[in-house]
Amino acid sequence: MHSKTEATHIDSRLSLQPLIAVLRQMIREGKPGAAALYAPLLARLDARPELLRPLQSPKELEPHRELADTLLSTLFPPGSSATEDLYAVAVPFSHETIYASVPFRDRFIVNDDHCIAEPDRSTATGIARASQRMAYNLILRQFYGWDLPAQAASVYPFEDRDSGLTHYLELKLDARFAEVSVQEGFELPTDYMVQRSLDIDDLRSTFPLEHFCFEGLVVINVDDVTSEQVISEIKNTLLNVRAFSDVSVYDELQRHVQTFLGLPHVTVGITPFFRIKGHYHFSELHYKNSLLFRNPEVQAQRAAVAARCAVLFAGAPGPLLFSTVTPRDGEHIELLPYYYNQGARSLILCPLTCDDGQLIGLLEITSEVAGYLRYPHLSRIQSAVSLFTLALEKSIEALAQEIDRTIKEHFTAVQPAVEWKFTEAAFQYLEQSAHDEESASLPAISFRDVYPLYAQIDVRNSSQERSTAIRRDLEEQLQSAHDVLQAAGRTEFPLLKAARFKITQYLAAIHDNLLSDDEMQIYDFLQDEVHALMEHLRAAKPELAGTVDEYLNSIDPEKKIRYRHRRAYEESITRINETLDRFIDKEQAHMQKVYPHYFERYVTDGIEFNMYVGQSLAPDIPFHELYVSNLKLWQFTLLAKAALLSQVLEKRLPLPLRTTQLILAHSVPISISFRRKERKFDVDGAYNIRYEIVKKRIDKVHTRGGERLTQPGTVAIVYSQQKELHEYLGYVEYLRSEGLVEGEPEYLDLEELQGISGLKAMRIRVHYQEHAAGNTQRAEKGGMRREDTHGEQGREAFAEGNIEKAGK
Template identity: 30%
Template sequence: MDINKGLDSPFIIKVSFNKFLNQYEKLIEADNDFIAANARRVLKIAQENPILREGFSDLDLLKKHERNIEGLLQDAFSPVLTLNEIKTASVPFLNVIFNSSERFKNILETAGKDFELQIKNMPTDERYIVACTIILNFCYGYNLNFKRPFFYEIPDANGIMRYYKILYNADFIEIIPNENAPKITDEDYAELLDNFENIDIWKEKFPPHSYDFKGFVISNIFDVTDDQSISNIKSSLIGEEKRKNEGFMEDFHNIFRSLLGLKNIKVGFSIYNKDEDTFERVHGAGMNSFLLNNQEVSSCADALCKWSYNKLLLENKYFSISNVEKAYQKSQGKAPHIKTLRQQNINSAIFAPIANEEGLMGILEIVSEKPQVLNSINANKLVDVMPFIVSAVERSKSEEENLIDAIIQQECTSIHQSVHWRFEQEARQYIKDQYNGKEPYFNQIVFDDIYPLFGQIDIKGSSKARNNATKLDLTIQLTALKSIMENALEHEPLPIYEQYLYQINKWLESLEHNFQVDSEQQINNFIKDDLTPVLEHFKTSKELEQEIEQYFNSLDVKVGTVYEHRKNYDETIASINKHMATILDEKQVDAQAMYPHYFERFKTDGVEHNMYIGESITKEDSFSPIYLYNLRLWQLQIMCEMENSYYQMQSDLPVKLDVASMILVFNQPLSISFRMDEKQFDVDGTYNARYEIVKKRVDKAFIKGTKERVTKKGKISIVYSQKQDEEEYLRYIKFLQSKNYLDDDVEILELQDLQAVTGLKAIRVSVLYHKDSSDKDFYTYNDLMKEISH
């Protein structure tokens, strides 16, 4: 078989011993008779087999000349060292080995018949370019260093992966340009330096088979399993994506197996919580803790005996248990960690503290089901890897703290990304003052001359729906209790049961005719304090046993009452809020890309949002009123889309509720400041407070001279006070009518005065809906309800 057949390479490869034999021609004249005689022996083999010097591409000739090649390479492959050295002679790039030491042969034999030897780190896709860089060095004298460490990964007799580093001796190769080889100029070299990944340029400068490669390489191979295992541990711990991978822990197990040379071992971790003095489980793909077993958390005193507690937590030193059963007998089963290991059929273990200067952060746990496999001797191997594990845990803790801060900021404060720069600026000044010995003070954060936008999608009749759900649940529960009490009277006619039955009937009557704000709490107290103890008494009665059991089964486990209708209501409100908030958050990404502005939203019975836009927020001299107008139009359009999205999901909700949308327009710039106590922005100054008053009360405002609220299902209400606002929004409405977002039933309404606020007006217009996201027809609210009901 020809080596070069199908080989994509700038080389025509020939196995040749010419350069190797040239060394022996110099040794014939050596003063040492033994060296000279040996040289003549080698050269005689070559003389009798000229093909070995000329070179050949037929791999079958390697087998034919196997004994002759062995004779040539006898000095390089000393028989005295053959069981110690790991060495091969091979054809580079192709991994064709034709001579090797006995130790190398034994290593391959141990790996098994199915094992296929391959060089790791050999870049197959870049092999052509690597060959070209070798030509540049050999033939043109350039000094290009593209050397990378190459390895073999070969399993031992126990299936443990061992790592072998390959060092090449390339003294015995010749590279000669043939007639197809273009001469490489300095300009070509400069071009190649900037185009490593452009294979077409390399093939242009070094066409396939344009250089003759004659020779072979000797590989000196070293077992670097310990070093490579440590490197692999470091690499695994550094790569964040690797640590999230499902196979991370299995790979980690294999690395430790290679490091310790043990097959049947497993690795676990537990976190140390200093504040609580507890061990906690690490949550991650494939993570386990053999110290905790099935527990999520355990106090350290409960997980360890006093000696092991002192060793790990106070001394920060590792310890091993080489025979768990023996240790169990010795401790009479009282050592908690020994008992836990025994329960998991673990018979030897090493516990190593993951600790830095500040103290313990966690425990590394290595375990085996076999006794004496893990012990105080091989535990010493952990000394080299613990610094990397400590660094990884420190980084994870830091990442977790940053994540916690981010979640707190996202969920609990209103420091929006658009204004984060101002807080960062103030924080930097705070640190600077502190460093310079000044009294640090976090100044008030204020943004002047900004325009507010407010909108809400409100759930109509939410209080009434909540009350109805509460009345239904309480009626169901009291009716069941009434039945139990009536049956109890039949079997044991006591006056106290009559009195309880009377109270139950009075509460049922009040639910129907006179439901008050505190009725729910009063009824719950009556059931809990008066009736539940009686029911416990009834449990001994065989006549009432089944009915009482049915009653208790009807109660919600968490709240301890009938919670069916209220649960449906609560889940409906939560679903609406979550869905509307998600739409708003997703659309906000596009809005921020148009022009940065402050944004916050709140979930109540519906979702409301604030936006502020202006020069002082953006920090750049770029604000124009056009961005305000654009945001107002965007807001109106998004409110239409949220209305549509809600009614498309309404049929899937447990309780059918309606929503109404409102926008408040305020055309004067104002100032906002961050209130540290409430962790949110609020308007600044007496005049600006008018805006907050209107915002809180306007959705309850009536149309002048009527008892009709300004907000109405199926419509969007735009509240304003200035004529120019009216004209502006009528333009937006006309535009959205052209896009079939809004109907043509525009109303201009005057509103009754609010406290300290007069002259408010509203534009009200119907939203056009689709039945679902694929529907192309447009419906008014009433038409949509008819369509949905069919």
């Protein structure tokens, strides 16, 4: 057969000879079993010389169909199923098949003409481009000896004829059994290998395909990659979510989930629970795509329904399947009637929860057909739940930041390392505005292939210490108030006796377990009732004036509560943060001189900071990966010194607090983009999403032995690749020689986190000696160099110097 495909203009002829030649070669080389398998077949073919030359039409195979099918079946593994697998053999670079499995014929061959029907123009163009590239590879392989693949693979969407859902199929074309010949009148260039490249336009002009002919056959294998592709599509869609009010985004997500589950008749919704600074915030804008909040009854009691959802999934934290929803189900689960009244007869509810267990939303999948959703669908959707959770977390964070910025009218200053990029973007915007102000828009600000470095210094048990401080203040104030009321003795004022009774109850509650509701009741009681009684006693009983004044002097005059222990806690946190913040700023200024990089930090109960470094951040300064290694060593050194600082500072604090140090090792470059709404840089693209997930989830991670990874007096490094461990072990040796760390590293396996597995950690102790404290002042006065931390005197003097500077 001689054909010329319209899309690629490739001349081709069907020939069995290349395949027959391969079988003969296998027999000559003595491949095990080749002679027994193929010799009888080749003998039968030799008896039919008409099959050994190029064929004018596939119809010439029909008289020899059994023999041809036997030959072509050798192209596929013995385990291939003609009734399940998708495969075929076709004329080179043509749509016409000569051999195909039953599923392949059912899906791709519409009529009985053996021709593959392409689903749409876009797919046809993609296949044509892949075929064209493969044709050039064959030319370069055969005539120039280039080691190029004779295969091509690409993923295309195909609509399922029965369900109407989009399936993603990977088409793999194999042209190893095709040979190339040059038509008369065309001369191949002799020096192409030296002068040319694989640029497709260059190949077209150098090797016009109309001057070549391809003889043989092409093998086609098709794999269904719908699950993998849809997960990727969901990632990309969720990464582009800016607000959960975007209806078009939900339409797209619904199509993806329908395809992922293989169910065309499901409806998908997300109900977010925006809880910012302890309060739920409800807005119709954010509930356009919620199925639950479409119910008028739910809208009237949104906070109560949100609380019911939290209770429901506190006891059952995993997804729930209600294969068949009936009116009576509401007797057990209060949410179900809301869905039933909207027509849901089959339902899956997936809780979207933070690492601390807080419910931030629901992923809802419903159908009007009872029994439509079953356990296999529940199992499948669970692999995508973490993506919805992360997107919702990011949306809530963005909303909180937007509220905070609106209140404070805050604007984040641009760092010098990236100021040039913002200047460039602003210039382009002004240029556009000069031509057409209405259509002008700020260009995207992004940096490709930058290396991320993440670390955090956290105050150990800060929440627990804060709660303890509050409890001690309340206990002391209640006891003091009780003493004053007791001193008042018997009186005809019944409120005094009632107040003493309440105080006794509240002291018992504090000793048992102080809840937030109890805390607020005690505050109200002390600020209102007790304070009024004290004012009354001072006026009514002059003999108690001194005792009452003693009580009043022990409390904050504005807040009317005792604040001694909490003030000590807050002053200690502030002192730690200010000391470490100033120290990091000073060290960071030195590193910016080595190579410009982006640096940002966040201060809460401790400090966490991100760094990014790469050529795209400083295009005018040559970049080398040595700068990355240098920053990693600096970061490690910085955390070791920060641990030393906090250990020395601990003895000076009103409330002794300790810090933990953590580094996330990541050796693969990523891309970041500036998010204008959040006014910060964030990772860009689905491939980098794992890095962001790990960052969010390692601060409270435990080892498989149940111990918290981060411990005071140590630096912990989380990694996932063995080469990252080896790199940091080299840094450990150096820091040990510098006297900053001691002992042997601990190697730890970490617990599996939501959506993340396989993390490991190394932990090393920071070198610190208590008896060095007495030498502090002498070492400081003696003039300590900034980088000198050798010996106990050097380490202590380094710490003292930074603490003193932070206090000024």
